[in-house]
Amino acid sequence: MMGMAGRSARRTLVLLAMTTLAAAGAEAAVTPIGRMAFGGDILDLFEDVGRGLPPGKELDDVPVLQRLAQREALAGVISPARFFDVGVPEGYREAVTASPARA
Numbered sequence: 001m002m003g004m005a006g007r008s009a010r011r012t013l014v015l016l017a018m019t020t021l022a023a024a025g026a027e028a029a030v031t032p033i034g035r036m037a038f039g040g041d042i043l044d045l046f047e048d049v050g051r052g053l054p055p056g057k058e059l060d061d062v063p064v065l066q067r068l069a070q071r072e073a074l075a076g077v078i079s080p081a082r083f084f085d086v087g088v089p090e091g092y093r094e095a096v097t098a099s100p101a102r103a
Helices: 040-050 062-070 087-096
Strands: 001-008 012-019 074-077
Touching: 012 062
Parallel strands: none
Antiparallel strands: 001 012, 012 074
């Protein structure tokens, strides 16, 4: 996912726009990982997005995050930590290799 950052205060960004990697054609500059906290109205937003999906299509968080970014209601923290996509076998193997077990 790519993002366009707006106002910045120290290591915090207000995200103004988000697009999918496929649309951007590049590696992610902004990756929504880790912890997220939302108000109760987020469920209404998911419901709204879900109503617009064709039958059988997965309800993903990307369109919801895009809508929040459009409202300037999405903020992120810059992290220097290395990112591993452990949701795919290659990323999991890379994480295991980079983080050997400790006794």
